[in-house]
Amino acid sequence: MTTPPAPRPRPHRPAWAGRNYTLLTAAAVVAGLGNSGALIAAAFAVLDAGGDGGDVGLVAAARTLPLVAFLLIGGALADRLPRHRVMVAANALNCASQGLFAVLVLSGEARLWQMAGLAALGGIGQAFFGPAAEGMLFSSVTSEQSARAFALFRMGLNGSRIGGAALGGALVAIVGPGWVLAVDAAAFAVAGALRALLDVSHIAPREPGGGMLRDLREGWQEFIGRPWLWSIVVQFSVVNAVVAAAEAVYGPLVAEEHLGGARPWGFALAAFGAGTVVGGLTMMRWRPRRLLLAGTLCVLPFALPSAALAVPLSAPALCVVMFVAGASVEVFGVSWMSALHQEIPENKLSRVAAYDWLGSIAMVPVATALAGPAESAFGRTTALWGCSALILLLTLAVLCVPDVRRLRRREPKPVAEGAPATELTAAQDR
Template sequence: MTTPPAPRLRSHRPAWAGRNYTLLTAAAVVTGLGNAGALIAAAFAVLEAGGDGGDVGLVAAARTLPLVVFLLIGGALADRLPRHRVMVAANSLNCVSQAAFAVLVLSGEARLWQMAVLSALGGTGQAFFSPAAEGMLLSSVTRQQAARAFALFRMGMNGAQIGGAALGGALIAVVGPGWVLAVDAAAFAVAGALRSLLDVSAVPRREPGGGMVRDLREGWREVVGRPWLWSIVVQFAVVNAVVGAAESVFGPLVAEDHLGGARPWGFALAAFGAGTVLGGLLMVRWRPRRLLLAGSLSVLPLSLPSAALAVPVPVPALVTVMFLVGVSIEVFGVSWMTALHQEIPEDKLSRVSAYDWFGSVAMVPLATALTGPAEEAFGRTASLWGCSALILALTLAVLTVPDVRRLRRSETTPVAEGGPAAEDTAPKPVSPR
């Protein structure tokens, strides 16, 4: 008697979501949950050690500085070495540094300089990780499904950060910041293990390069040779700095003086997070033909929070504004990732991503440091109106770039790294620009 074959279990994973995409998304959710709580825990650890607000800022700056310094090197390295190995090595560094941070805090012997050094190691790990991770993600899906894949990825990441911040805050109140840092270290270990399972058998062999400097020059040429790319990178170098300064410094001050304290500001930030999730859902379905025109128009609402704080508007209005901004920024984010996926050659993705990341974070510490002098020189209200006007002016300037308005979505499907089967894909054309 022949035994009938066992029934195959149906996978709930979409057919286009290959092994690499699934692993990358799962790992991003795990680290998002851990990191969101750890950022809060680090601040409370400094305060519990006897530090003040300036010390909290010092430890935060210690993380940002190596991120800026090493990003471009990390991008060049990720296009030279197998990207998954760079990612796992960076996760290992983050795991060790956060574990050491946790041990120091739990022992009650943490010194400010030790926390700053460990934060700097965390920033170094992120500098090498981020370009490699973005390059790996961009090459893990086909062009036909890129927008949907990136929208779902960002939804998972944003949702994890929202949940991680809420969970981290609760855990800090119950067990203290040290254990939250320990959880983050474990999250990095799990994420590194998942990323070590990435399938790179379909990755084309990298030709030996002419050195790090040459690799960086090639990445720079990819950026400056595309007006849509460098103009938006320059735009967001300023926009991110202005938004970061307004939300991290002016937002809490306005909330304390006019809105009733920290809780309403927390509601506003939570509304922004909820908006990003809804924006991701929107981009799963919506496929704008002119990618960057739709994305750049969606940047205009980023001027609204600064204006709302300048008035200041009542709490319900501020919460509504932040929710709408969360939706709009996801429209830009998915459109931007789709454009990079479509236009940038696979072997240069990480270097271009590194220049993009560099532009996004390089001016944030400077802008944050200048908020105090700006408030003294012009007043808080005028400074906030200035932030809003600067975002509007830069975005309108970017919309005058012909390539930003004209770049269209292509449905041609390139070869995906570890993605769907080869017969479902076609080679990715190199942009002639």
């Protein structure tokens, strides 16, 4: 009698690549591909409708302002309701707004006020989605593998944004902005469907809260009570603002006058994106003990691109600088997410993430609006050197905060021999 071969044992999935994590990463990649192209398509849709640069800025602002206004409410709601439901509802809103945007553009009947209104709906959707997404991602991984999981997640997200921007730009030129917006609507639908499949059985039910204002106060107390947290958010409120001004306003002008136009500037931005992928690969292997010290030190090279534009360096040298900046800032990003996962209670993660988001983006519209007047008042070169100086000074100031230097990675306690099997499988399925 022939004995049948023993079945091969199924390989255990790493804790950082469980079912929920895989669904979240796949959804983020799909949405990133669609949304990056849609940002380009929206701008060209405004121009094709007879708008000018000011109208493009108006539609962009119409998306940003509701995002800022609703972030805190979105964070409080995501800590009250099941986060995956908030994410799916936000995806549905974005799908509907982008789909209607596409129909108007394809019909040739799009008006500026309609495009601005639909962009505002997209910003509201993002305000509710962002804090819930961070909380859900944190709950999908274990502390032991969180840094590796976050690095892989960000690599997928950054890669999709790079590919989406390149593909979206090409499709806008070939088939027009309306169809690219339609693809983005479909991407939101697919992403929402994937997120609807998340398993939330391991997440404890939310306790009834004492009202929205009380929830926001609790989130604020959690935020302001940790010096490492609010000091870095204050730092990045300025860092993100001056980087946005340098890249959105000064960079294209320097490229046009000194580097040969849009093509070399596009290569420089692509080099930054490639750097983020390399930084993510690095963080899949490197586990610095002092999370925030290592991450904050890696913010210092973020001052290099503005300095390179101020000189200005040649296009190949600028690409090298952008690559280094992208790799270093990704090290910070993974370290920051790991610190939040380690230090913030799960039931307050979305509210803290909302304060983080608010601080990180609130100054961006102000900085981009003031970039032109600053150039007129001080000159472009001086303004760019000022951007670099602000990044360096604020980063060095944050390094003076004791908690930033001292916060250490806590290694998870080993599971005792003979522990119930349910504890092990729960960790792997998350």
